[in-house]
Amino acid sequence: MDNIEVFDSPGKGRGLRATKELLSGDVLFSEPPFAAVVFDSLADKICHSCFRRQDKLQRCGQCKFAQYCDKTCQSAGWKEHKLECGAIKAFGAIGDNFGKAPNENIRLAARIMWRLDKEGSVMSDMQMTSLDDLENHISDMPEDDLKELKVDIHNFLDYWPRNSKQHRVDDISHIFGVINCNGFTVSDQRGLNAVGVGLFPNLCLVNHDCWPNCTVILNHGNQSAVNTVYHSQMRIELRALGKIEPGEEVTVSYVDFLNVTEDRQRQLKMHYFFDCTCEHCKGHIKDDLKMGGKEVDGVKVPEEQVKEVTEYSLQMLQKMDKARLEGNYHEVIKICRECMEKQEPVLADTHIYQLRMWSTASEVSAYLQFIDEAADYARKMVDGYNKLYHPCNAHLGMATMRAGVTHWQAGKIEVGHGMICKAYAILQRTHGPTHPITKDLEAMRMQTEMELRMFRENEYIYKSMREAALKNQPMSMMNEPMAESVKNLFRRQKK
Secondary structure (H helix, E strand, C coil), X not given: CCCEEEEEECCCEEEEEECCCECCXXXXXXXXXXXXXXXXXXXXXXXCCCCCECCCCEECCCCCXXXXXXXXXXXXXXHHHHHHHHHHHHHCCCHHHCCCCCCHHHHHHHHHHHHHHHHCCCCCXXXXXXXXXXXCCHHHCCHHHHHHHHXXXXXXHHHCCCCCCCCCHHHHHHHHHHHHHHCEEEECCCCCEEEEEEECCCXXXXXXXXXXXXXXXXXXXXXXXXXXXXXXXXXXXXXXXCCECCCCECEECCCCCCCCHXXXXXXXXXXXXCCCCCHHHHCCCCHHHHCCECEECCEECCHHHHHHXXXXXXXXXXXXXXXXXXXXXXHHHHHHHHHHHHHCCCECCCCHHHHHHHHHHHHHHHHCCCHHHHHXXXXXXXXXXXXXCCCCCHHHHHHHHHHHHHHHHCCCHHHHHHHHHHHHHHHHHHCCCXXXXXXXXXXHHHHHHHHHHHHHHCHHHHHHHHHHHHHHXXXXXXXXXXXXXXXXXXXXXXX
């Protein structure tokens, strides 16, 4: 690859560095998945070929497990599903497994092994590492994880067809270990929710930094065209967030920066088996903002009071998460309102527990059609994010887009258009101008620009036309809030 090369990064092992100057928005490389699968919990809601969320899917007539948008997607996915189809069917006929499919890690490991058997460990000249050379960290796993690994290997051996090439247990273990610490979170077409896991070998070489110079975005490509000549593969794209000098190491963040240093360090040690020594961790940068108290006219809220409300907030967040998982959204809003009433006079507008409340309250309020309330929460959330995140952070861009759309729907066209323009500027760099999300956002930007012009020319006529339009075509119910959003780069199987 012209932009980057593999090198030995001090204290980190292998890494990637720039070979020439790169600018914000530049694509360092793009890479299709070696293999990818849909999460078990979403197997009947997500297309197993393009990973798009659809209301109606067509089920594979043989294994009854895989689901597809249509015959075009099914044909596109047949190359990977061909061997898997019979294996799933046979696995579901075994004793305790009757009617079931193996879990996502087993399905992904099998897809990887079948591809290795057919094509070898290095697929092309663009692949900078073989799967054999990737770290599996099995020796670093705690005892409970090792027990689960043994169970997965046992079930894998039940699943793996007898007429496929047989492998040593050590080789199978290595693949599971690689998945465990390098499985990349695959999002749906909205880019907001995690729907699957895949393995991208080149991406595994990119080291972590809590304040990185690159971001990774999933592009779903195009598999909907009837003529397969126009199909493009799902792929990840590594994009520069700012200027990168020749010789500078290329980094991404494995965990969300919206955590204090101690929590990020714990997550990185537990999931990826290393201690982060980046500047933001060493200096505990922005931790004071993330757990700080409110300041009014130069007077800070007493630390004891901040600590008390922080502990209360953590308890309420746990209650809120439970209600959200149960789908009890009216209870979620009740909990949020009760908690925010105590938070807002005491906690800083950058306190991460207050930001989590605003984020959830905005999303759930929009779903329940409390649009004005949702817009207010979204504005507060974005104001806080702007003080914490890198100005080109993809999470910031997506959150700003959501907030802009919510304000637009609430009739607050000036604020909504401003947020949509800001989100568009961020996503142009993080996602690129041709990404489906960016193109959708561009259409929103043009629409809100036209409406803003109408509003400024004659506010009364604009509002009258808007009210008439809403009466003729009431606002549709928003998508149900999802429990799992895309925050961490890599994903381990849930315990």
